[in-house]
Amino acid sequence: MNAETATGAAATSETLxxxxxxxxxxxxxxxxxxxxxxxxxxLLGLFYALPWIPWEGRQAVLFDLPARKFYILGLVFWPQDFxxxxxxxxxxxxxxxxxxxxxxxxxxxxxxxxxxWTEVFVWMERLVEGNRSQRIKLDRAxxxxxxxxxxxxxxxxxxxxSAWTGFTFVGLFTPIDLLARELAxxxxxxxxxxxxxxxxxxxxxxxxxxxxQVCEYMCPYARFQSAMFDRDTLIISYDERRGEPRGRRPRGxxxxxxxxxxxxxCTLCVQVCPTGIDIRKGLQYECIxxxxxxxxxxxxxxxxxxxxGLIRYxxxxxxxxxxxxxxxxxxxIYATLLGALVAGFVAAVVLRNPLGIDVIRDRNALFRMxxxxxxxxxxxxxxxxxxxxxxxxxxxxxxxxxxHLDTDATDRLVAAxxxxxxxxxxRLSAGPAGGQDVTLRATAVDDDDDDDDDEAHLTATAVTRxxxxxx
Amino acid sequence: MNTNEPTSxxxxxxxxxxxxxGLWASFLVAAAASVLCFAFVDPAQLDFLPYAGESTAGRMxxxxxxxxxxxxVAAAASGLTLFLARTERADAADSEQx
Numbered sequence: 001m002n003a004e005t006a007t008g009a010a011a012t013s014e015t016l017x018x019x020x021x022x023x024x025x026x027x028x029x030x031x032x033x034x035x036x037x038x039x040x041x042x043l044l045g046l047f048y049a050l051p052w053i054p055w056e057g058r059q060a061v062l063f064d065l066p067a068r069k070f071y072i073l074g075l076v077f078w079p080q081d082f083x084x085x086x087x088x089x090x091x092x093x094x095x096x097x098x099x100x101x102x103x104x105x106x107x108x109x110x111x112x113x114x115x116x117w118t119e120v121f122v123w124m125e126r127l128v129e130g131n132r133s134q135r136i137k138l139d140r141a142x143x144x145x146x147x148x149x150x151x152x153x154x155x156x157x158x159x160x161x162s163a164w165t166g167f168t169f170v171g172l173f174t175p176i177d178l179l180a181r182e183l184a185x186x187x188x189x190x191x192x193x194x195x196x197x198x199x200x201x202x203x204x205x206x207x208x209x210x211x212x213q214v215c216e217y218m219c220p221y222a223r224f225q226s227a228m229f230d231r232d233t234l235i236i237s238y239d240e241r242r243g244e245p246r247g248r249r250p251r252g253x254x255x256x257x258x259x260x261x262x263x264x265x266c267t268l269c270v271q272v273c274p275t276g277i278d279i280r281k282g283l284q285y286e287c288i289x290x291x292x293x294x295x296x297x298x299x300x301x302x303x304x305x306x307x308x309g310l311i312r313y314x315x316x317x318x319x320x321x322x323x324x325x326x327x328x329x330x331x332x333i334y335a336t337l338l339g340a341l342v343a344g345f346v347a348a349v350v351l352r353n354p355l356g357i358d359v360i361r362d363r364n365a366l367f368r369m370x371x372x373x374x375x376x377x378x379x380x381x382x383x384x385x386x387x388x389x390x391x392x393x394x395x396x397x398x399x400x401x402x403x404h405l406d407t408d409a410t411d412r413l414v415a416a417x418x419x420x421x422x423x424x425x426x427r428l429s430a431g432p433a434g435g436q437d438v439t440l441r442a443t444a445v446d447d448d449d450d451d452d453d454d455e456a457h458l459t460a461t462a463v464t465r466x467x468x469x470x471x
Numbered sequence: 472m473n474t475n476e477p478t479s480x481x482x483x484x485x486x487x488x489x490x491x492x493g494l495w496a497s498f499l500v501a502a503a504a505s506v507l508c509f510a511f512v513d514p515a516q517l518d519f520l521p522y523a524g525e526s527t528a529g530r531m532x533x534x535x536x537x538x539x540x541x542x543x544v545a546a547a548a549s550g551l552t553l554f555l556a557r558t559e560r561a562d563a564a565d566s567e568q569x
Contacts, residue, residue, distance in 0.1 A: 065530065065534060066530050191532065213483070276480055278477075
């Protein structure tokens with residue numbers, strides 16, 4: 001198509017001519033933009049509100065790093081349950097692949113934190129500096145008191161919002177009510193303060209300045225998402241067969257008679273693009289699928305009284321007039337894997353042992369010889385109750401019958417979600433000495449065991465080393 | 472200028488792209504490695520850190536220092552990789568492409 005290459009070349013030289021350091025996306029309204037605003041409000045609302053939601057006297061979602069315990073609603077995860085969390089991450093990654101294969105980069109356009117926070121920062125910029133042409137003019141204008149005032153107001157909004165974001169982020173990892181009190185009394189710990197500033201600064205820089213450049217130069221997903229695409233993936237596409245040859249024309253003429261397509265070459269789709277690409281050149285990895293060009297083009301089509309959808313969500317196959325297939329080997333494999341992983345995860349969470357035992361050898365001495373020839377090793381034992389109710393836990397030793405357990409109390413009452421730490425001495429009075437493995441067992445011996453047989457079997461073991469010189 | 476024309480940002484110079492990609496990739500890897508590492512290691516029980524018991528301050532220091540250590544290590548690998556990739560002889564790169 002000669003006409004197409006010609007217009008394409010003209011557009012390129014034009015954009016080269018007006019090349020700028022900064023991108024000024026034009027504001028646009030429309031159904032997809034309303035959907036995006038709704039998603040942004042939902043996701044950010046969730047992010048900022050989540051740390052404040054209580055659950056049975058604690059924070060509902062708290063990845064308590066100082067205490068090394070993760071709370072997600074009714075579930076408590078311990079470092080020992082780490083594989084469950086990695087499992088969850090694998091499920092999340094696979095869901096992303098699945099959605100990408102089905103409907104392209106929905107993640108980028110609607111849910112990625114980079115997009116979501118950029119939307120908010122752009123909104124604040126618009127609020128203070130006005131629309132696209134006003135912003136361009138303001139940036140070109142010499143520095144006056146009015147310009148300084150506008151720029152400072154924007155910075156104040158941005159910095160305030162970033163600080164709040166950093167605070168909320170740290171509030172997901174350390175109890176937020178405590179954090180708020182520390183902030184109010186200016187007694188924040190150095191690391192808490194550091195991470196608030198770090199995350200706040202990252203938000204400020206990424207959403208305020210880097211914006212689409214993060215997607216373009218730094219995002220790995222943008223580069224490998226094409227591996228998940230096929231001809232049945234829903235992408236934002238320009239209907240070339242309908243639009244070309246593009247060209248400006250007076251309203252109300254019969255453009256077909258003049259051998260013109262539906263594209264009036266108003267470049268609005270390029271002006272609204274937050275990554276500055278021309279969707280009419282086809283799918284590009286810079287496209288974050290925000291659908292701003294769809295809304296802009298639909299508005300123009302309405303004004304020209306042409307049918308909507310010159311730019312639309314479509315699959316490569318449907319653009320060629322073939323039937324779209326949702327079920328295909330790729331999606332079937334992703335869906336099966338996803339289903340199996342989710343089922344496995346649920347089973348693992350339900351079936352996991354609510355008791356745990358950690359044994360740490362005393363650091364100071366390998367062993368101690370008592371006066372009567374008994375050999376003693378000292379351990380720190382931690383009894384973990386990950387259950388939702390308290391348990392009376394009894395400690396016992398297994399293996400060598402000549403080994404005796406000596407501790408202040410073998411039974412300990414451990415509250416739900418708590419850890420009991422106890423010093424334990426193991427004594428070997430007779431028999432073959434030398435190093436040996438011993439098993440320490442914690443068993444739930446609750447008072448109400450009579451009427452609940454299952455509880456009697458709650459038990460956890462840990463193997464440790466008993467060190468003794470050869471006799 | 473006409474404010475009704477598309478604006479297009481100037482592309483980043485190669486050097487800036489390299490630095491950004493190297494730092495960002497190592498940041499992502501360091502974050503993942505920190506999660507993995509501290510799932511198994513409790514910084515409160517590391518011998519080379521001042522023993523602070525199960526205190527908040529001791530652990531926060533462990534996490535923070537650990538993360539930045541991992542970031543520096545990963546960034547060093549990224550930087551070295553970029554250096555080797557970018558200092559290849561031009562004619563060698565050409566012959567590979569052909």
